[in-house]
Amino acid sequence: MDDPAVEETMPIQLRVNGITHTIEAPPRRLLSDALRHDLGLTGTHVGCEHGVCGACTVLVDGAPMRSCLMFAVSASHHELTTVEGLACRDGRLSPVQQAFKECHGLQCGFCTPGFLTTISAGIRDNPDPDRQEARDMVAGNLCRCTGYQNIVASVLRAAEIQREEDGR
Numbered sequence: 001m002d003d004p005a006v007e008e009t010m011p012i013q014l015r016v017n018g019i020t021h022t023i024e025a026p027p028r029r030l031l032s033d034a035l036r037h038d039l040g041l042t043g044t045h046v047g048c049e050h051g052v053c054g055a056c057t058v059l060v061d062g063a064p065m066r067s068c069l070m071f072a073v074s075a076s077h078h079e080l081t082t083v084e085g086l087a088c089r090d091g092r093l094s095p096v097q098q099a100f101k102e103c104h105g106l107q108c109g110f111c112t113p114g115f116l117t118t119i120s121a122g123i124r125d126n127p128d129p130d131r132q133e134a135r136d137m138v139a140g141n142l143c144r145c146t147g148y149q150n151i152v153a154s155v156l157r158a159a160e161i162q163r164e165e166d167g168r
């Protein structure tokens with residue numbers, strides 16, 4: 001007789017940071033768990049597991065999404081970007097990563113992957129934010145260490161680096 005405690009699994013295809021993976025997982029596997037436990041991409045952090053803290057934010061077709069609120073199967077056939085995929089192809093830090101380094105935008109680093117992904121999308125959509133727009137950009141992400149000042153400074157610096165790189 002089937003053990004009701006054993007969940008049935010299904011193949012789920014995920015395209016993450018330009019690489020296609022197929023995992024075998026229950027249909028209710030959360031995207032955050034699939035990334036961390038099935039694919040070993042532990043840069044995506046899980047804090048609240050309720051869509052509140054933003055630590056688990058990844059990009060789904062370029063849009064920031066809480067991976068703790070999404071089933072992996074729903075992310076199938078979409079382009080996913082995690083913090084591991086943000087660096088430039090030549091190995092240099094991305095503008096947002098570089099800005100966090102320059103402006104001391106992190107302390108313990110737990111929240112940082114979610115900020116990096118969120119801001120990467122934010123400065124793409126608004127390449128020249130003012131301070132208030134920078135604050136609004138990160139308003140959905142929680143950080144218990146920094147007091148946010150250096151994170152806002154990082155947003156402004158990241159946008160500046162990106163504009164320099166784009167020749168704007």
Ligand code: FES
Nearest residue numbers: 047049051054068
């Ligand atoms: S772990 Fe997903 S929003 Fe907090």
Ligand code: FES
Nearest residue numbers: 107108143144145
């Ligand atoms: S740097 Fe520690 S929670 Fe943000």
